[in-house]
Amino acid sequence: MKEQKETKVHVQDLSVFYGDNKALNNICMEIPDKKVTAFIGPSGCGKSTFLRSLNRMNDLIENFRIDGVVDIDGINIYDKSIDVVNLRKKVGMVFQKSNPFAKSIYENVAYGPRINGITQKSKLDEIVESSLKQAAIWDEVKDRLGYSALSLSGGQQQRICIARTLAVSPDIILMDEPASALDPISTSKIEELIHDLKNSYTIIIVTHNMQQAARTSDITAFFYLGELIEMDKTRTIFTNPAKKQTEDYISGRFG
Amino acid sequence: MDKPDDSRFLPINNSYAMQSYFEEELGKLKKKILKMFALVDNQLDKSMQSVFNPEFDPDDSATKNENRIDKLDVKIDKLCQRIFALAQPVATDLRFIMSSLRIGNEIERIGDIFLEILERSETIRSYQETIAPFGIAELFRNISTHMSRLSEAYTNNNSDLAREVLDSCRKTRETCKSIFQEIIAGMTAKSEIIIIATDLILVVRDIERISSHAENVAESIIFIAEGKRLK
Amino acid sequence: MNRTTKDIIIKGLTLTSVLLILFIITGILAVVIIGGWKHLTWEFITQFPKEGMTKGGIFPAIVGTGIMTLVMTIAAVPFGAITAIYLAEYASESSVVAKTIRFAVKTLAVVPSIIFGLFGLGFFIKFVGLNIDRIFNQGALHWGQPNILWASLTMALLTLPIVIVSVEESIRTVPKEMREASLALGATKWQTIKKIVLPGSSTGILTGTILAISRGAGEVAPILFTGAAYYLADLPSKMSDQFMSLGYHIYIMSTQSTNVDDTLPIQFATTLVLLILTFSLSMIAVILRYRIRKKAKRS
Numbered sequence: 001m002k003e004q005k006e007t008k009v010h011v012q013d014l015s016v017f018y019g020d021n022k023a024l025n026n027i028c029m030e031i032p033d034k035k036v037t038a039f040i041g042p043s044g045c046g047k048s049t050f051l052r053s054l055n056r057m058n059d060l061i062e063n064f065r066i067d068g069v070v071d072i073d074g075i076n077i078y079d080k081s082i083d084v085v086n087l088r089k090k091v092g093m094v095f096q097k098s099n100p101f102a103k104s105i106y107e108n109v110a111y112g113p114r115i116n117g118i119t120q121k122s123k124l125d126e127i128v129e130s131s132l133k134q135a136a137i138w139d140e141v142k143d144r145l146g147y148s149a150l151s152l153s154g155g156q157q158q159r160i161c162i163a164r165t166l167a168v169s170p171d172i173i174l175m176d177e178p179a180s181a182l183d184p185i186s187t188s189k190i191e192e193l194i195h196d197l198k199n200s201y202t203i204i205i206v207t208h209n210m211q212q213a214a215r216t217s218d219i220t221a222f223f224y225l226g227e228l229i230e231m232d233k234t235r236t237i238f239t240n241p242a243k244k245q246t247e248d249y250i251s252g253r254f255g
Numbered sequence: 256m257d258k259p260d261d262s263r264f265l266p267i268n269n270s271y272a273m274q275s276y277f278e279e280e281l282g283k284l285k286k287k288i289l290k291m292f293a294l295v296d297n298q299l300d301k302s303m304q305s306v307f308n309p310e311f312d313p314d315d316s317a318t319k320n321e322n323r324i325d326k327l328d329v330k331i332d333k334l335c336q337r338i339f340a341l342a343q344p345v346a347t348d349l350r351f352i353m354s355s356l357r358i359g360n361e362i363e364r365i366g367d368i369f370l371e372i373l374e375r376s377e378t379i380r381s382y383q384e385t386i387a388p389f390g391i392a393e394l395f396r397n398i399s400t401h402m403s404r405l406s407e408a409y410t411n412n413n414s415d416l417a418r419e420v421l422d423s424c425r426k427t428r429e430t431c432k433s434i435f436q437e438i439i440a441g442m443t444a445k446s447e448i449i450i451i452a453t454d455l456i457l458v459v460r461d462i463e464r465i466s467s468h469a470e471n472v473a474e475s476i477i478f479i480a481e482g483k484r485l486k
Numbered sequence: 487m488n489r490t491t492k493d494i495i496i497k498g499l500t501l502t503s504v505l506l507i508l509f510i511i512t513g514i515l516a517v518v519i520i521g522g523w524k525h526l527t528w529e530f531i532t533q534f535p536k537e538g539m540t541k542g543g544i545f546p547a548i549v550g551t552g553i554m555t556l557v558m559t560i561a562a563v564p565f566g567a568i569t570a571i572y573l574a575e576y577a578s579e580s581s582v583v584a585k586t587i588r589f590a591v592k593t594l595a596v597v598p599s600i601i602f603g604l605f606g607l608g609f610f611i612k613f614v615g616l617n618i619d620r621i622f623n624q625g626a627l628h629w630g631q632p633n634i635l636w637a638s639l640t641m642a643l644l645t646l647p648i649v650i651v652s653v654e655e656s657i658r659t660v661p662k663e664m665r666e667a668s669l670a671l672g673a674t675k676w677q678t679i680k681k682i683v684l685p686g687s688s689t690g691i692l693t694g695t696i697l698a699i700s701r702g703a704g705e706v707a708p709i710l711f712t713g714a715a716y717y718l719a720d721l722p723s724k725m726s727d728q729f730m731s732l733g734y735h736i737y738i739m740s741t742q743s744t745n746v747d748d749t750l751p752i753q754f755a756t757t758l759v760l761l762i763l764t765f766s767l768s769m770i771a772v773i774l775r776y777r778i779r780k781k782a783k784r785s
Contacts, residue, residue, distance in 0.1 A: 055670065057666065057669070057670060060666075060669070062578060085672050085673070085674055086672065087672075088669065088670055088671065088672040089671070089672035092670065092671070093670040095663060095666065095667065095670075097663060099661070099663035099664055099666070099667045100667075101664055101667070101668075101682060102664075102685075102686055111668070111671060111673075111681070112671040112672065115671070115672065115673045115677050115681070116672070161667070164667075164671065165670075165671065168671055168672060210345075211343055214345070237346075238345045238346060238349075239345070239346060239349060239350070239482065240346065240350070240482030241346055246346075247346045247347060250345045250346055251344065251345055251346055251347065251348050252277070
């Protein structure tokens with residue numbers, strides 16, 4: 001089985017501080033392209049912080065400070081010359097609690113392209129349809145694109161949020177516990193979706209649900225107290241992890 | 256009146272409450288496998304007596320034992336299935352359960368073979384002088400040692416010990432092969448012992464098969480501890 | 487005493503105070519309505535006062551109040567909204583600028599309205615107005631006197647805190663998650679404010695505006711020396727004109743009219759007009775809010 005492993009994100013000695021509090025300590029990792037990488041670990045271990053460092057959403061927090069390098073496609077995203085707005089188009093994010101805008105389904109998905117300057121209705125229609133199809137929700141909403149996105153169920157809303165992210169054609173999709181607020185059926189739909197999307201996008205997902213990490217990801221990284229403890233193929237982590245800490249965590253003996 | 260055991264009533268999201276139940280289940284599994292070892296040890300005893308004691312009186316105790324082994328095998332199967340379905344075990348726990356399932360199966364087959372030996376040895380036991388030179392008793396003793404060491408290795412998760420037993424079992428099989436040659440040579444020399452010799456060869460063949468199954472058990476024990484498959 | 491008795495006593499007390507309040511309000515309304523409704527005719531609303539305010543209508547007062555309120559709104563709302571956006575979105579909580587602005591707003595909100603009037607006189611009229619006259623009119627007195635512009639601006643200062651506070655509050659009701667979603671899609675902060683925050687807080691902004699308008703329509707003290715007049719033969723046609731106002735009209739009639747008995751019904755009717763005006767404004771706010779909410783739910 002040939003495994004072309006191109007690195008999409010290269011992180012070198014990344015440390016993150018909130019004021020005096022060191023949230024992440026010297027993280028080094030390589031995230032492969034067009035695969036699903038899962039971050040697992042107990043609450044407060046730094047996995048969400050790390051995720052948000054990849055699209056610089058942490059910049060919004062006061063007294064946030066960062067040391068080290070985050071390279072995406074060979075470019076350090078924390079370089080002074082980087083346009084954060086452009087970065088966030090390339091690295092999209094889906095949040096834990098679905099947060100569609102108080103607008104119609106169409107307008108939600110068209111939001112991204114619109115702010116990028118696309119105003120031609122036919123082009124927007126095309127993008128909206130394509131994104132909703134990729135998010136596996138087109139059939140359910142194609143007849144009510146004008147309805148408010150808030151009138152949908154939680155699982156549907158989350159897929160709209162995914163479609164919205166896809167509409168700006170990112171390379172990387174970050175997902176912060178995307179299914180934690182959903183019922184099992186919606187969760188499995190989202191997991192199916194992740195499986196389909198990884199053919200075209202690099203996906204990084206933070207989850208506290210280990211079975212979800214086991215089901216959906218190719219690579220798993222285990223964080224604990226701000227450190228990267230182990231990172232390997234998912235099947236190796238879950239059948240024969242190298243570190244005892246990893247073993248204890250995934251078999252539920254702590255955390 | 257003892258104070259009721261509070262440990263089960265810890266809040267559900269405190270992992271320790273679930274853990275003691277899960278660990279209990281794993282403990283049950285281990286006990287059942289060790290019971291398998293013990294039952295098959297009984298079968299080994301009975302089959303040794305059957306081969307080497309001319310006064311041996313075959314009663315139904317061996318068959319009863321066999322039934323116990325079969326029933327236990329089914330129980331082990333069900334227990335493993337339940338743990339898989341309810342606890343989604345991973346890593347070492349996963350390997351432990353998979354291997355225990357396999358070990359149970361292997362030991363059950365070993366028990367079957369001992370029963371076969373018991374049935375075959377009816378003709379042999381009256382001819383102790385004939386069979387003595389071939390060193391069959393030594394083979395039985397070796398198997399007994401292998402099995403008890405395997406149960407020790409399983410209990411203590413000792414893969415080094417399992418490796419030693421693996422080696423010893425291979426040696427036992429070699430020994431079996433050379434005993435075949437000796438028996439065949441003996442048959443060629445003294446044709447009146449052919450009938451006994453045939454049964455004897457089958458018994459030695461049985462021991463070779465038992466040794467092979469014991470090797471599988473050893474490999475499974477190594478897999479629990481190290482996560483490596485030796486095939 | 488046991489808990490149930492206490493319960494009953496408290497319920498009784500609250501009920502009594504509610505009834506008291508209702509009684510007082512009803513009483514006031516009753517007095518005004520009974521005193522003035524007969525006088526509330528079409529002619530009353532559309533005519534000028536005649537014969538020294540003892541007859542005729544209050545048309546110029548209605549127009550004056552209207553124009554003043556309009557100018558006041560145009561001055562206060564954008565300025566207040568921008569300040570509120572700055573406080574809610576751009577300023578960090580601990581910055582000196584933010585703290586200063588908030589302190590100023592709080593203080594401004596409790597300043598007695600007459601002080602605004604004095605400020606309007608001293609600053610807008612005597613300082614700004616006179617200096618404009620000096621620079622552009624060679625000293626001829628034009629802007630350096632009370633007029634509708636200065637009165638409106640003075641009133642705008644009064645209502646500014648209301649606008650700022652209600653706009654800021656409604657901006658804060660827009661959940662943080664929506665802003666994050668917008669930023670994560672590659673929007674700039676301003677795009678996020680324009681497309682997500684402001685539309686999301688439009689109800690609050692509207693409510694705040696209408697609250698400010700209602701307040702401004704009725705206040706008298708700030709316009710006392712900055713532009714209100716007792717009687718004008720014409721309607722105000724330019725910013726440098728003075729104007730008549732409903733509130734001022736009621737005050738003058740009840741304290742300085744020559745024939746109190748004759749003017750009493752007119753006072754009541756004027757009060758009624760002012761009440762109806764303020765009430766309608768609140769109703770418009772309620773209806774608009776309802777409509778906007780319904781629209782947001784569907785599309």
